[in-house]
Amino acid sequence: MDALERIETAVRLGKPDRVPVVPIIDFFAGRYGGITQHDMLFDIDKADMALEKTLSDLGPIDGQNLSYAGLGRIMQLIFPTPPVMPGVRGVPPDGQFQFVEKAVMEPEEYRLIEERGPIRWILDKMKLSTPELGNPAGLLKAFSGAGRDIIKAGRSIKRWRRRGVESMVAYNIVFTPMEYISLFMRSFNDFILDLFRRPDDVKAASRALMKPMQMQGSMMVRMSGLKRVFMGGTRTSASCLSPRQFEDLALPEWREMCDFWVRKGVTPLLHFDSDWTAFFPYLKELPRGKCILNLDGTSDIFAAKEVLGDHMCIMGDVPAALLKLGEPEEVDEYCRRLIMELGADGGFILSSGCTIPVDAKPENVKAMLASVHKYRP
């Protein structure tokens, strides 16, 4: 089997020749490969060279889960609250990429999204943080820069595929409206209070934003040629919401979004950070054999296998803390358990939870990558 067949077999709940290993490795590979985090984010050629060195020293992978390599400019465009970017606006070039928690909308605005038109409203918000988007020349410059990076990223995807490394999602990053509002528009705390104080307004905003979110994702799928989308889920997890709130507010969105992608033949990669364990039973409502559940080490991945093993491919979850502070034997033992227990009857992809941290011990990464060859369920 080649990497793509191995991954696709696991996604369709089959048992491949061995468990595929598909980590988020870009941040670590940048550091290990001797380039700054800024270069990793803004120069795909340097990022590819750093990844090449990493894989040549530490072992092969079947694919890359999400990778931000070379996508810095695109991320500055698609996230209305720009993340902390290494080498940008005074951040040291080898600093850490981080999202910023900041409210950029008032609670009264929920009702205005539909009135203003959701796409125009999102653009208005983006102009607040990136004023140059407000004039045609600035807009053209930003989009042409991002366009060049998209072309380069496309070449990189093809190069890696020829070398047996599949890009899972590239820049196909999509959010459900509520995850988007909480992450980029209202901030976590205010969003939670909104759910109690104005749930109907939140629902109205969710309805208004659903289509633009789907359109953005569809455009990315067309450009990248990859029929998978990365959907981050944190703010609607069991770490944050009550089951009643999840059922009433968030689950309908997750269902609608996943159904939409599956109808288009696109696989949703549900990258679920925080603890989703209590909500696993709800995920049975998502299409069977069509989604990937990617956990970050906070949820109980073994419980996920029990509840959802015959329903969706499970992906995860070597914890970041283990990769930084553990010993290779401990990493090996954790991976062995994942591979033998979760991979026993297929439907499992070994990955990092959530990213391999920039300061992971190389010998731990090596142990993780080697484990899929060492243990055959």
Place this chain on the structure above:
Amino acid sequence: MGETLAALLAGLREEEALAEVRGALDDGRDPISLVEELREGMSEVGRRFEAGEYFLSELIMSAEIFKEAVALIEPRMRAGEGGSKGAIVIGTVKGDIHDIGKNIVSTLLRCEGFEVHDLGVDVPPDAFVRKLEETGARLLALSGLLTLAFDSMKETVEALEGAGLRRNVNVILGGGPVNEKVVEYAGADVFGADASQAVKLANLYLGA
């Protein structure tokens, strides 16, 4: 006679709870007894959280109601009334700007009656040391989500040792990836797996 203020708070009935506080203040009720009732409500919320009946969103909402209610009561209290259960210094360590968990813990500790000195995010070790010296706080709560934060937590504990504070100050850690191994690495005392545990640990260490 309707439900008690504690029950209204525990039931997350924001408007009714605040109306009850306004009414009680107009009737000349003792402000301190109102705060005590609110704390009783918060204890019930904590119990429901631990029993799995409430989730984080409900903790956040209850803390918000508590904050709003105390803002109404405070102007009626005399200076020094309703003394604190002890001082705590808290912050997200150097190099990390994640503050959701830290803010929730700060708020809940305040609701519990602690004097909380929240230094914000990306806090260097010497800022923690200065604040501990200035306030005489005996508990330091460090938060971080990145693995890089583990090193800053370690540096902070070392700075405490360097300043001769470590013997009298307990250090608790919090944040997504933090576990027993991180506690050991950083030289801290313990970690809290969630906001409710952080409050319990504060009560334990400050003898409240």
